[in-house]
Amino acid sequence: xxxxxxxxxxxxxxxxxxxxxxxxxxxxxxxxxxxxxxxxxxxxxxxxxxxxxxxxxxxxxxxxxxxxxxxxxxxxxxxxxxxxxxxxxxxxxxxxxxxxxxxxxxxxxxxxxxxxxxxxxxxxxxxxxxxxxxxxxxxxxxxxxxxxxxxxxxxxxxxxxxxxxxxxxxxxxxxxxxxxxxxxxxxxxxxxxxxxxxxxxxxxxxxxxxxxxxxxxxxxxxxxxxxxxxxxxxxxxxxxxxxxxxxxxxxxxxxxxxxxxxxxxxxxxxxxxxxxxxxxxxxxxxxxxxxxxxxxxxxxx
Amino acid sequence: xxxxxxxxxxxxxxxxxxxxxxxxxxxxxxxxxxxxxxxxxxxxxxxxxxxxxxxxxxxxxxxxxxxxxxxxxxxxxxxxxxxxxxxxxxxxxxxxxxxxxxxxxxxxxxxxxxxxxxxxxxxxxxxxxxxxxxxxxxxxxxxxxxxxxxxxxxxxxxxxxxxxxxxxxxxxxxxxxxxxxxxxxxxxxxxxxxxxxxxxxxxxxxxxxxxxxxxxxxxxxxxxxxxxxxxxxxxxxxxxxxxxxxxxxxxxxxxxxxxxxxxxxxxxxxxxxxxxxxxxxxxxxxxxxxxxxxxxxxxxxxxxxxxxxxxxxxxxxxxxxxxxxxxxxxxxxxxxxxxxxxxxxxxxxxxxxxxxxxxxxxxxxxxx
Numbered sequence: 175x176x177x178x179x180x181x182x183x184x185x186x187x188x189x190x191x192x193x194x195x196x197x198x199x200x201x202x203x204x205x206x207x208x209x210x211x212x213x214x215x216x217x218x219x220x221x222x223x224x225x226x227x228x229x230x231x232x233x234x235x236x237x238x239x240x241x242x243x244x245x246x247x248x249x250x251x252x253x254x255x256x257x258x259x260x261x262x263x264x265x266x267x268x269x270x271x272x273x274x275x276x277x278x279x280x281x282x283x284x285x286x287x288x289x290x291x292x293x294x295x296x297x298x299x300x301x302x303x304x305x306x307x308x309x310x311x312x313x314x315x316x317x318x319x320x321x322x323x324x325x326x327x328x329x330x331x332x333x334x335x336x337x338x339x340x341x342x343x344x345x346x347x348x349x350x351x352x353x354x355x356x357x358x359x360x361x362x363x364x365x366x367x368x369x370x371x372x373x374x375x376x377x378x379x380x381x382x383x384x385x386x387x388x389x390x391x392x393x394x395x396x397x398x399x400x401x402x403x404x405x406x407x408x409x410x411x412x413x414x415x416x417x418x419x420x421x422x423x424x425x426x427x428x429x430x431x432x433x434x435x436x437x438x439x440x441x442x443x444x445x446x447x448x449x450x451x452x453x454x455x456x457x458x459x460x461x462x463x464x465x466x467x468x469x470x471x472x473x474x475x
Numbered sequence: 476x477x478x479x480x481x482x483x484x485x486x487x488x489x490x491x492x493x494x495x496x497x498x499x500x501x502x503x504x505x506x507x508x509x510x511x512x513x514x515x516x517x518x519x520x521x522x523x524x525x526x527x528x529x530x531x532x533x534x535x536x537x538x539x540x541x542x543x544x545x546x547x548x549x550x551x552x553x554x555x556x557x558x559x560x561x562x563x564x565x566x567x568x569x570x571x572x573x574x575x576x577x578x579x580x581x582x583x584x585x586x587x588x589x590x591x592x593x594x595x596x597x598x599x600x601x602x603x604x605x606x607x608x609x610x611x612x613x614x615x616x617x618x619x620x621x622x623x624x625x626x627x628x629x630x631x632x633x634x635x636x637x638x639x640x641x642x643x644x645x646x647x648x649x650x651x652x653x654x655x656x657x658x659x660x661x662x663x664x665x666x667x668x669x670x671x672x673x674x675x676x677x678x679x680x681x682x683x684x685x686x687x688x689x690x691x692x693x694x695x696x697x698x699x700x701x702x703x704x705x706x707x708x709x710x711x712x713x714x715x716x717x718x719x720x721x722x723x724x725x726x727x728x729x730x731x732x733x734x735x736x737x738x739x740x741x742x743x744x745x746x747x748x749x750x751x752x753x754x755x756x757x758x759x760x761x762x763x764x765x766x767x768x769x770x771x772x773x774x775x776x777x778x779x780x781x782x783x784x785x786x787x788x789x790x791x792x793x794x795x796x797x798x799x800x801x802x803x804x805x806x807x808x809x810x811x812x813x814x815x816x817x818x819x820x821x822x823x824x825x826x827x828x829x830x831x832x833x834x835x836x837x838x839x840x841x842x843x
Contacts, residue, residue, distance in 0.1 A: 249683070
C-alpha cells in the first residue's frame with residue numbers, strides 16, 4: 175500500500191542529512207510505527223509521503239501513486255495529521271471540521287459514522303475555539319479532520335506528543351479501531367511503549383533505519399542478556415557500572431539502570447566490582463529486554 | 476466552487492474574529508487622514524502681516540481692512556518706514572509686509588496705475604510664496620470689483636489664475652494623495668501577511684494536503700479584505716468631505732468603482748508579496764517600506780512628475796499609485812466623467828490582473 179524506496183533527503187545544501195537510504199513497505203490494513211527520538215527524521219519522511227517535500231533521492235508510492243508525479247491524486251485520498259497542530263485556532267471545533275469536510279467536497283453528516291468514535295468525545299465542546307482546547311482534545315479534533323473525507327491511508331506524525339497518558343491510551347484505542355475498519359496507518363512516536371501497539375515498526379535514528387520488524391520480532395531477535403541494576407545513589411551508580419570493563423552499555427531506565435554485558439562477563443562480578451567501589455545493597459537481576467532496551471542497544475556507542 | 480465558498484467562509488471568520496486587528500484597520504485610516512490632512516498642510520492661515528501705508532487714503536484703508544478680514548491674514552503692525560520692516564522680519568513678528576505707495580488712490584483713479592509691494596519672508600520658501608500669493612489675490616479681487624463698478628476703459632489686465640483650486644487650498648491636493656497612500660499601504664499589508672501567516676502558524680502544511688487549488692486559496696484571501704478596504708474608502712471619503720472640506724464634484728458611483736479597482740490592485744500586490752515571502756515580518760517590511768517610498772515619490776502628489784529626469788518618469792509608469800492619484804483628482808476635484816479616466820482605469824485593471832496571476836503562480840504547492 176505504501177512503498178518507500180531508497181529515500182534520502184538533506185537540508186541546508188547537504189550539510190544536514192535528515193534521511194539516508196530509507197526503505198519501507200507497508201501492507202494494506204497495517205498499523206506501522208516509526209519509532210525514534212526527536213530529530214530522527216520522522217517528520218521529514220512524513221512530509222515526503224504527504225507530497226509536501228521532495229526527496230533528494232529515491233522514490234515513494236502511496237496506493238500505487240507516485241508522491242511526486244501524482245501529488246494531486248494523493249492529496250485527495252490520504253488523511254494527514256502534521257506533528258504541529260495545524261488547524262485554525264480561531265475557528266471552533268465544528269467550524270474546523272466542517273471546513274475540512276467542504277474542502278474535500280463532502281459533509282460532516284455524510285461521514286459521521288467514520289469519525290463518530292473520536293468526534294463524539296469532543297462533540298460536547300463543538301462550539302469551543304480550537305485554540306482553547308487541551309492537547310488531547312486538539313489531537314482528537316485533528317484526527318477527526320483527517321478522517322472526515324474517508325481516506326484509505328492515514329499519516330499521523332507524533333499524534334500523542336504532548337498528550338496526557340489517559341488521552342494517549344484513548345487515542346491508541348481509536349487507532350486500533352480504525353485499523354479494524356481496514357485503514358492503512360503510519361504513525362510516528364518518540365514513546366517506546368507505544369511501539370508495542372503497532373503491527374510492525376521501524377526504529378529510526380539520525381535519518382537511518384536501525385531495524386524494521388514486528389515488535390515481537392525485534393525483541394526476539396536480540397537475545398543478549400539484559401540486567402537491571404538498582405541501588406542507592408543512582409547517578410553515581412550509573413557512572414560506576416559504565417566504568418566496569420565487562421559492561422557493554424548501561425543507561426538509566428526509570429527507577430533502575432539497564433545494562434548489557436560483554437560476552438562472558440558475569441553479573442556476580444559486576445556486583446563485586448560495585449561493592450569494591452563502595453556501593454552497598456546493589457541488586458543485579460536478569461530481565462526481559464523491551465523495545466526501548468533494544469533501541470538503546472542498537473545506538474552507535 | 477463549493478471549495479471556494481468554504482474557503483471564503485473561513486476567511487471571513489478569520490477577519491471577523493480578529494477584533495483587535497479590525498479596530499486597527501478601521502481606526503488607522505481615520506488617524507492617518509486626520510494626521511496627514513491637517514499636519515501635512517501647506518495652507519497658511521492667520522499669518523501676521525504689517526502694513527506700511529505711505530498714502531493713507533480711502534482705498535488703502537479699504538484694502539488693509541480686507542486683508543485683515545480675510546482668514547489668511549491678521550494685520551498686527553502698522554509701520555512708518557521700510558527699515559522697520561527689516562526689523563520685524565528679523566524678530567519673526569510678521570510673515571509679510573504690504574507697502575502701499577504714496578498717492579495710491581490718486582494714481583489709481585487718475586493714471587489708472589498704482590503699485591503695491593508685498594515683501595514676504597521667504598526663509599520658509601513655500602510659506603513665503605503662499606503668503607505673497609494670498610495677499611496678491613486679495614488685492615486683485617478688490618481691483619476687479621473696482622473695474623466692474625467704474626468700467627474703466629481700455630485696460631488690459633493680465634492675470635494668472637489657478638483653476639480648480641484658486642486659493643491653493645491644501646485639501647484638494649493632499650486628500651487624494653493621502654487617500655492613495657493609505658489605501659495602497661493598508662490594503663497591501665492586509666493580504667501581505669494573510670498567506671504567510673498560514674505558513675508560519677503551520678496551518679498551510681495541512682491545507683496543502685487537500686484538493687484545494689492555489690487560486691482558490693489565494694483569491695479567497697482577498698475578498699474579505701476587499702470589503703474592509705471599501706469600508707475604509709467610505710470612511711476616508713466621509714472624512715475628506717466633512718472634516719477636511721473637500722469638494723465632491725464627480726460621480727460618486729464612478730469614484731467608488733475606481734476606489735474598488737485600486738483596492739483590488741493593492742490587495743493583489745499584497746498577495747504576491749505574501750506568496751513570495753516566508754515570514755510575516757518580511758512581508759510587512761516589504762509592503763511598508765517597499766511601497767511607501769515609490770508611492771510617495773512617483774504618484775505625483777508630493778513632487779511633480781513633469782519635473783523629474785526622464786528615467787524616473789519612465790519608472791513612474793509602473794507605479795500604480797500614479798494612475799489612481801490622477802483618477803482621483805480628475806473625478807473628485809475636477810468632476811470629470813469616465814471618458815477622461817478610462818486609460819488610467821485600463822492600466823490599473825491590467826496591473827491587477829498581472830499581479831493576481833503572478834501571486835497565484837508563485838503560490839508554493841509544497842513546503843520547501
